[in-house]
Amino acid sequence: MKPETLNFFDKVYQVARQIPYGRVTSYGAIAKYLGAPRSARMVGYAMNNSSGKDVPAHRVVNRKGLLTGKHHFDGTNLMQQLLESEGVTVVNNQIQDFENLFWDPASL
DNA sequence: GCCATGACAGTTT
DNA sequence: AAAACTGCCATGG
Numbered sequence: 001m002k003p004e005t006l007n008f009f010d011k012v013y014q015v016a017r018q019i020p021y022g023r024v025t026s027y028g029a030i031a032k033y034l035g036a037p038r039s040a041r042m043v044g045y046a047m048n049n050s051s052g053k054d055v056p057a058h059r060v061v062n063r064k065g066l067l068t069g070k071h072h073f074d075g076t077n078l079m080q081q082l083l084e085s086e087g088v089t090v091v092n093n094q095i096q097d098f099e100n101l102f103w104d105p106a107s108l
Numbered sequence: 109g110c111c112a113t114g115a116c117a118g119t120t121t
Numbered sequence: 122a123a124a125a126c127t128g129c130c131a132t133g134g
Binding site: 026027043045047048067 | 113
């Protein structure tokens with residue numbers, strides 16, 4: 001990865017790191033916070049490259065609270081396990097009470 | 109430099 | 122209301 005490329009990704013990583021314990025956020029929320037509400041897909045793309053980083057990708061889900069990125073984790077239910085380990089209830093790859101657990105980066 | 113892909117989101121049928 | 126389609130933007134080939 002080139003240093004310039006990290007520009008966008010790094011921003012995503014920084015925001016993702018700000019996600020409090022037991023909280024979740026959506027790609028669109030992060031993208032919007034970064035000033036690129038249309039680049040929600042890029043956020044997920046960045047997460048894919050977050051391997052080896054301190055980025056809690058398991059706390060980032062789509063706007064519906066669905067664990068769309070669970071496929072990118074090692075196991076099949078690893079992402080769900082991590083969330084449940086933080087006190088987040090997940091059923092059928094979907095976060096329960098998502099609206100209540102939702103964390104907006106603008107809340108900083 | 110153009111074509112294809114993707115962990116989303118919003119709009120339309 | 123549910124499902125399908127398109128738009129968007131950055132990355133990789």
